[in-house]
Amino acid sequence: MRPLLLALAMAAGAGAGSAAAAESWNSPCLLEIRQIKEDWTRLNNPELKAAVSREVTRAEQNYRRGQEERCQQRVQQIKAMMK
Numbered sequence: 009m010r011p012l013l014l015a016l017a018m019a020a021g022a023g024a025g026s027a028a029a030a031e032s033w034n035s036p037c038l039l040e041i042r043q044i045k046e047d048w049t050r051l052n053n054p055e056l057k058a059a060v061s062r063e064v065t066r067a068e069q070n071y072r073r074g075q076e077e078r079c080q081q082r083v084q085q086i087k088a089m090m091k
Contacts, residue, residue: 037071037079044086051090060086 041064051057067082
């Protein structure tokens, strides 16, 4: 009986962890970065394209470090650069 309870507890824990991971992938910052990556492929200016690439990398790093607000600030800077 105990192995069954242990298996159920492990399954419940695994489900909670995957739900939390799924939420993090739906971050507004990441969604905007994905859109920027699609848009930046259409840029004709190589210098601007390189600058946007660097800023996207930095925004992704901010996100990974848990700095959602800083990530959003970088996304806004990138959008301004691309106008």
